[in-house]
Amino acid sequence: MRFAHHFLVVWILIWPGLLWSGLPEHARGTGEYAHDWQPDPMHEYWDPGRYHQPETGPVEGMFTGAECVECHTALTPGIVKDWRASRHARVDPPVQCPACHGEDHQKLTFPTPQTCGTCHPQRLAQMEEEKKYGFPSHALAMERVVDSKQFADKPKAETLSCLQCHSVATKCDSCHTRHRFDPAEARRPEACITCHSGPPHPDDEAYFSSPHGMRHTKDHKTWDWNKPLRPGNYPVPGCAYCHMRHGNHQVADKGVWKFGIRQINPGTAENRIKRKRWFETCADCHPPDVAFNFFRDLDRERTRAWARLYAVERLLKELRSDGLLRPAAKDRPPDKLDLLARWWPRARIGFYEGQASAFYNVGDIERDYFEMWYFSNTGAFKGMAHGAVTMSQRFHDRLRVEEEAITQRAQRLRDLGTIMRDGEVEPLWTRGTYTRFNQERN
Numbered sequence: 001m002r003f004a005h006h007f008l009v010v011w012i013l014i015w016p017g018l019l020w021s022g023l024p025e026h027a028r029g030t031g032e033y034a035h036d037w038q039p040d041p042m043h044e045y046w047d048p049g050r051y052h053q054p055e056t057g058p059v060e061g062m063f064t065g066a067e068c069v070e071c072h073t074a075l076t077p078g079i080v081k082d083w084r085a086s087r088h089a090r091v092d093p094p095v096q097c098p099a100c101h102g103e104d105h106q107k108l109t110f111p112t113p114q115t116c117g118t119c120h121p122q123r124l125a126q127m128e129e130e131k132k133y134g135f136p137s138h139a140l141a142m143e144r145v146v147d148s149k150q151f152a153d154k155p156k157a158e159t160l161s162c163l164q165c166h167s168v169a170t171k172c173d174s175c176h177t178r179h180r181f182d183p184a185e186a187r188r189p190e191a192c193i194t195c196h197s198g199p200p201h202p203d204d205e206a207y208f209s210s211p212h213g214m215r216h217t218k219d220h221k222t223w224d225w226n227k228p229l230r231p232g233n234y235p236v237p238g239c240a241y242c243h244m245r246h247g248n249h250q251v252a253d254k255g256v257w258k259f260g261i262r263q264i265n266p267g268t269a270e271n272r273i274k275r276k277r278w279f280e281t282c283a284d285c286h287p288p289d290v291a292f293n294f295f296r297d298l299d300r301e302r303t304r305a306w307a308r309l310y311a312v313e314r315l316l317k318e319l320r321s322d323g324l325l326r327p328a329a330k331d332r333p334p335d336k337l338d339l340l341a342r343w344w345p346r347a348r349i350g351f352y353e354g355q356a357s358a359f360y361n362v363g364d365i366e367r368d369y370f371e372m373w374y375f376s377n378t379g380a381f382k383g384m385a386h387g388a389v390t391m392s393q394r395f396h397d398r399l400r401v402e403e404e405a406i407t408q409r410a411q412r413l414r415d416l417g418t419i420m421r422d423g424e425v426e427p428l429w430t431r432g433t434y435t436r437f438n439q440e441r442n
């Protein structure tokens with residue numbers, strides 16, 4: 001009897017364990033929400049180190065580089081042409097197909113940064129070094145994206161788009177693309193803006209409307225992009241000139257304000273070191289006071305933006321403590337990926353409460369603040385950081401208009417709150433069919 005009892009307990013315990021460990025490694029995601037999402041087949045291209053599955057096609061056997069080239073000249077002529085034009089084909093001995101893909105056609109691999117790093121250890125080490133500066137950075141881009149709720153919570157077909165940009169961490173062919181691997185391509189701003197564009201990071205608009213960018217647009221056709229990113233080779237800097245100084249594959253060692261979504265004290269010892277690196281970069285072409293004034297103005301612009309953002313955050317927090325945020329957190333469909341939020345539903349307001357990961361499933365006024373903080377504010381920052389003063393001012397005008405609208409909305413919520421306390425109005429958002437439908441199905 002006792003044995004049977006033990007057996008039953010073990011039996012009950014063992015099944016979930018088996019199910020858990022029985023899943024093949026590629027059938028679940030990675031990171032914080034590993035068990036909430038499954039990779040899509042396209043993941044093998046974006047994150048080959050974790051998800052690549054060898055193609056078990058009709059071709060079998062081990063081949064030499066020459067044999068790969070011979071067959072693939074007929075099969076994929078574009079790839080072979082690019083490879084032939086690359087430095088890899090012209091060094092002695094040449095870096096052939098098997099160096100990146102392996103020689104066994106039934107067990108082909110796609111190269112990870114570590115693969116490239118076997119021959120380019122310094123470049124890999126530089127990128128890895130970004131990790132010590134925290135988010136955001138190229139080296140941490142994949143973790144960052146899969147560890148966010150917006151990623152884990154949605155259909156993979158939709159979130160695959162995230163990986164087109166965030167795969168910068170898991171493969172080295174985003175700036176110098178395969179199979180040319182051409183540094184001249186990587187030095188141009190066009191190599192960066194495939195990813196560095198769009199609302200929360202309008203780096204393209206910021207750069208191209210700055211004095212540097214306008215000069216670039218006018219003259220870049222006459223520049224020799226085969227020259228390395230060193231003083232004297234380019235009249236004005238492109239993205240890589242400033243952010244990858246002297247070709248250093250490290251984009252995180254200078255950024256003080258980073259993404260722009262939280263307030264920073266630029267005067268800390270660590271940030272002063274980063275600033276000094278910026279001063280050195282500008283000194284390639286400008287006397288010291290140009291950079292000094294530039295960064296003073298940038299910090300002032302940030303102080304101005306944060307005064308407005310904090311005013312609105314305070315307003316929202318007051319509404320929250322007075323129970324006037326509608327619909328209240330407890331009336332919204334529960335968040336599947338957040339246990340804490342289920343037990344203790346509470347509206348998140350601002351960076352430190354994690355509002356960046358809670359911009360769906362919120363009330364109108366919180367969404368309005370999100371837009372203000374995540375889009376208008378980052379536009380104002382990126383404009384100023386790149387010397388696009390007019391662009392920055394346009395986003396500041398937007399911040400002002402948005403603050404006014406939110407302030408008015410807050411007043412309406414207060415008025416409504418008073419009426420409701422007097423029992424005159426049904427809080428229809430907590431009872432309506434639409435809300436009930438959502439609560440039952442989410």
Ligand code: HEC
Nearest residue numbers: 055057058059063064067068071097098101102103104108
């Ligand atoms: C006899 C012809 C032939 C030879 C030799 C050959 N390939 Fe292929 N290769 C193919 C064909 C056909 C395909 C597409 C179907 C498949 O995957 O089997 C392919 C596909 C590939 C792919 C794409 C796999 C994927 O997952 O998309 C890579 C990479 C590749 N080959 C690399 C190599 C390398 C490296 C060598 C030398 C070690 C080589 N090939 C030798 C015929 C060949």
Ligand code: HEC
Nearest residue numbers: 045046048069072079080083095096097100110111173178
């Ligand atoms: C320096 C490394 C390197 C070398 C050398 C190299 N490749 Fe590739 N190859 C790559 C990378 C990087 C990718 C993209 C993998 C990904 O999307 O994750 C790739 C992708 C491919 C693909 C799949 C393309 C697709 O879009 O599905 C084929 C086929 C291929 N390579 C064939 C070759 C052949 C043939 C050679 C030799 C002529 C070769 N490669 C040499 C790095 C290399």
Ligand code: HEC
Nearest residue numbers: 087088091095099100111115116119172173176181182183
């Ligand atoms: C087997 C060694 C080896 C591997 C693996 C390898 N490379 Fe290279 N790579 C070289 C050599 C050798 C050169 C030429 C170096 C030189 O000119 O000093 C080179 C040159 C380059 C260049 C400069 C090209 C130019 O036109 O100046 C780039 C960019 C590059 N590699 C990127 C990569 C990337 C990205 C990967 C991984 C997808 C990779 N390499 C994998 C050996 C390798």
Ligand code: HEC
Nearest residue numbers: 136137141144165166168174192195239240243252255258
């Ligand atoms: C394939 C897409 C892609 C390309 C190409 C790309 N980046 Fe990025 N970059 C990203 C992503 C994604 C992040 C943010 C990662 C994160 O969430 O941590 C980022 C972050 C950055 C940061 C922020 C670092 C910080 O500390 O705030 C800088 C600077 C940067 N990239 C510069 C560049 C430059 C310069 C180029 C071109 C030479 C470039 N990037 C090309 C995707 C890309």
Ligand code: HEC
Nearest residue numbers: 135136144145148150151161162165194195196201258259
């Ligand atoms: C067009 C390219 C692109 C796409 C698509 C993209 N991102 Fe990003 N993402 C970036 C860049 C560039 C940055 C860094 C901006 C900077 O530092 O200024 C970034 C930053 C981030 C950050 C860092 C913010 C922080 O607090 O450090 C997160 C989280 C993020 N992205 C999540 C996502 C998710 C989730 C998706 C898909 C729904 C996505 N991204 C799609 C380019 C992209």
Ligand code: HEC
Nearest residue numbers: 113116120123124127172175183186187228229240246247
């Ligand atoms: C954000 C864009 C970007 C990414 C990602 C990137 N590179 Fe580069 N790469 C560049 C730029 C820009 C240059 C030209 C540098 C110069 O002019 O000094 C370059 C040049 C190179 C060169 C040739 C010249 C040299 O100075 O060594 C090699 C090799 C190289 N990269 C390897 C890599 C490897 C390995 C990875 C992945 C760990 C990688 N790159 C990822 C932008 C990038």
Ligand code: HEC
Nearest residue numbers: 189192196203204207237238239242255256257258259385
């Ligand atoms: C003249 C030098 C310069 C050029 C050119 C330049 N940037 Fe910047 N960038 C800066 C400065 C300065 C900052 C603010 C740094 C800080 O936060 O302390 C910045 C901020 C950024 C950030 C936010 C992360 C950070 O370090 O603060 C990203 C991402 C970025 N730039 C991308 C780009 C892209 C993409 C391009 C090209 C389209 C580009 N930059 C061109 C100087 C430059």
Ligand code: HEC
Nearest residue numbers: 211212215234235236237281282284285286290291294387
């Ligand atoms: C490779 C050289 C180069 C570097 C590096 C460089 N600049 Fe410039 N910068 C120029 C040139 C040239 C102009 C004039 C562009 C025009 O209007 O034709 C300029 C214009 C400017 C202007 C507009 C006002 C003026 O003096 O004409 C400012 C502000 C500025 N740069 C700030 C910076 C800052 C800050 C940095 C460092 C983060 C920097 N620059 C890095 C070359 C450079």
